[in-house]
Amino acid sequence: MTLEIAAILGIDGVANGAIYILVAIGLVLIFTVTRVIFVPFGDIAAFTALTLAALENRQVPGTISLVIALAVIAALIEVVSLVRRGDLHAVPRALLFYLGLPLLVVALVRFGIGFELPMAARIALAILLVLPIAPLLDRIIFRPIADASVLLLLIVSVSLHFALSGLGLLFFGPEGVRTQPLTEAAFDVAGILISGQTILIVVTSVIFSIGLYLFFDYTLTGKALHATAVNRTGARLMGIRPARSGAIAYILGSLMAGTSGVLIAPVNTIFYDSGFLLGLKAFVGAIIGGLVGYPSTALGALFVGLLESFASFQSSALKEVIVFSLLIPILIWRSLASTHSEEDIEE
């Protein structure tokens, strides 16, 4: 391997890693706040890419039916539970959040399809349309079992991924898509060509990481989210609702997953089920970071990106095997490093 190839692989790896950073940070955010290891997270990214592709072709994206269906089910569940509790005052508000807002987004997208929109508007619409999916799934799937063990939530989460990828095929079809390039620019740095796309990916990832840091440090909502992650009971005793924190985490996370979907769609062909591997690799990165801290998660994700890039040079067929096998030594190292408390795992 020459230095030049190493440099190209390195740049490629950093670009991959930057994508994984976006997804991994979203995963960690959701996990720490809700204790759900949200395996379908990659699907959200893939759905964004597919939605964007549909918008480019001025087709109705399958996401619309998905969002409508989820919104109706979630609203129904919420209203029924409110009525059962005798809390009728909260019904209009619940309808607004679970039905009104998602349908508003759907209407906006439906309306937008009628026009020749600029790229920025299409991207905004695509991301806007996937934002409600994860919070609605949270309400339908995870909220009823919010007290269950992390393990049970994980089983549910894995099942949910398979359900979503099936739905993905139903709503988007089996064809892969590639969206229009975000930028045609390219730069020659010391004889190595770096595409504007790569730079865009890295810059976006950095901006999001910094933004998230500021959010946690300087806003009350960010602090409340952090507090929920650190100590749920403590948070509740201060009047912070874990369910609300969870919804915010899901929306924020979806924003990052959606953005990553938009960023990879011009360079990789995205299929309805491409999200699984994206999510799992980001996840490997998150675990390397210990599923807790954001800087360590970013480093872990970057490492996975680089590893994948170099592994695919060695053997493109086995790169997935290499990435996933890596998880085992890392988990062992993690488990040796972490101290767990006995009470956590009581029945």
Next chain:
Amino acid sequence: MSLLSVENVSVSYGKVEAVRGVSLSVEAGRVATVIGPNGAGKTTLLTAVMGLLPYKGRILYDGMDLSKLDVEARVERGLCLVPEKRELFSEMSVSDNLILGAYSRRDRNNVARDLDAVYDRFPRLRERRSQLAGTLSGGERQMLALGRALMTKPRLLMLDEPSLGLAPLIVREIFHVIGSLRDLGVSLLLVEQNARAALETADFGYVLETGELASAGPSKDLIHDPRLIATYLGEH
């Protein structure tokens, strides 16, 4: 009118009934205490009043049935619990912990002033305000827990074993603060194993044994009750 009245409340873990048919009340502006041995159900009782455990019976707060309110709604209405484990946000700074205490308050304008007041009350916390809560000593943690609770602007503050594991000097300080809270118009429900200190601070006392009320009365009477002296207070 009682600020809090617990009427015939039972709490179970699975099939084990930890609290059986307990009734008690806290008058507005007063301090009530529940004393009793380890495992008597004191913590369980507070946990249920706070809404963290389901219960049978009725709990009225300010004339309002609490059964339909979740924990967070109770906090919004001025009910606050400092649990035995403190439940601080250990990976966050002291000042963030305190700021989060005011999370559910609507009078945002007064928060800065109240934060100052808490720092005045516990100067140690001001010194350590940018330190992570997890690195504080036991006494400081309890001060932070109390300070954070005060930031919620409670009407009824419930303290679970505030002296637990603290050095006598700190215990004295904590009880001094507890005594002074009454002057702020905060009503208190205090659960303590340190029966003598609790009874000396409180207006009214309840004795809980194996989940049931064993006796109740004004603290000044209980403190001279020979049976209690023999069991909990020791010769003095």
Next chain:
Amino acid sequence: MSPNHIRAAGVAAALLLLAAPYALNSFSITLMNYIGVYALVAIGLALLTGVSGIVSFGQAAFVGIAAYATAWATAVNDYSPWIGLLLAIALTCSIAAFLGLVTLKLQGHFLSLSTLAWGLAIAFLFGNIDGLGHFNGIANIPPIAIGPFELLSGTQIYYLIWVIVIAALVLAYNLLDSRVGRAMRTLRGGNLLVESLGVDAFRIKLAVFVIAALLAAISGWLYAHLGRFVSPTPFEAKMGIEYLMMAMIGGSGSPIGAVVGAALITLLKDYVQDILPLIAGGASGQLEIVAFSFLFILFLQNARNGIVPYVTRFLPKSAEAPPAPATPLPRRQQPAPGTPLLEVQDAEKRFQGLIAVNKVNFEIRAGEIVGLIGPNGAGKSTMFNLITGALRATSGQIRFAGLDVTRSAQREASRAGIARTFQHVKLRPRMSVLDNVALGAYQRTGASFLSSALRLDRAEEASARYEAWQQLERVGLADKAFEQAGNLALGQQRVLEIARALASDPVLLVLDEPAAGLRRQEKIALAELLRSLRAQHLTILLVEHDMELVMNLVDRIVVMDFGTKICEGLPADVRNDPRVQEAYLGGVS
């Protein structure tokens, strides 16, 4: 249901299975064959996930390794399928043993995530290794032959499959009803109790993991020779979660439930395949997984315990008889009363700079009851954990019966004869009271997985159960022996812990606040019990808050405050010691 009813039901089920090929068409027989093949994996998962609490998403990969191994041996290299079976089992079990060795120390969801990871990695390998046909798979796998007789048709292999399933069921139930079975069931819910009983949790986990892989391997072998073709698809992650569905829907921890679950999922899948095209047209293949996943999620949300436990609730309960008298388990030689038993010298324990126990010295002599008292947070519990091996001392020495146990793990302390109870009662609420107590006898018995599965452990098992029964009689809980431990009142649960400790034939009994939460009458009974134990030369150390109980019961008292021992002596002297008054009784005043 009485054993006779169960036997009758078993015979009836076996007859039905025997007769099935004569009553069913060939398509139904094919379904039955696949049910049997899947059921084997699910039985393994019932033991692994349902009983032992280790959630694996990776069983499909084990099935795949075995299927590919036998395919490679038979279709590529022309060996007999029986060689294929040996290779499949050897390869699968060694890979499982390796994966188990490196991952089973992981906790909870990290362990499950690792199964997802190696499951995926192995599944990717099938399509990418040269010589395994890549994504086209391996075809022309020969049928299994018994002598000259080839199992070509579905009906012929049917009997082989179901004989294996029934054998697996019988062995699994034998295993569950044994010493190791009890230990397996104890794995769910925290290591502290498990290790304090002298159980090597890691070894048990590893054994169960390999057993589950073994069943998966046999299933993979059958799968390859049933369909006569293997390709990567059936061993992907998706199938991993389907196996988990089978095991959990049938009933967590119930082998029979695993078979029911396998049947249900397979039939449902077949049914869904029939009706979905009518609803969805072309995309039905994917809708199938959508429907399944949502059904599974609904199930997890609402009925996690599964079908079999739900059904058994409606069956009449059998009246269980007390275990018959059996050869007693060997007893330990108790040290002569008065000889030094436990010596704590300069014991110190720091937690990140905090000193929890600070240079504590004391001694316990055989046959006495010593009380360890002090205010909350004084370091009593830490001292306790040092003695029982739950924590290691930072410095100092603890000697027990002449042995240095300072660095011993809980398991070793337990084997040396230290038995403990817990301040927050630790038992297995869904196991019977008798089984909970029998756990105590674990380290006095020695039956292995194999001898338990083959029922060679009956004599020893009878002794262990009788021992547990005797201990229950001794503490006065015999009438509750067959209730679920979780249904006992708190006071009775504390007594159960004592019985469990006694079942280990201890030299030293360490009790952590045994009277907390007990009523007055119960406390009197407890004191009575402890006195009778002393009369039988048992040595007891107890941490307790109830002064009345302590003062009237113990021979000597050690008082701790702020991590140090402040006083030691006879109850009457300690009571009048001003330092104790200040630390323990006084508080602020």
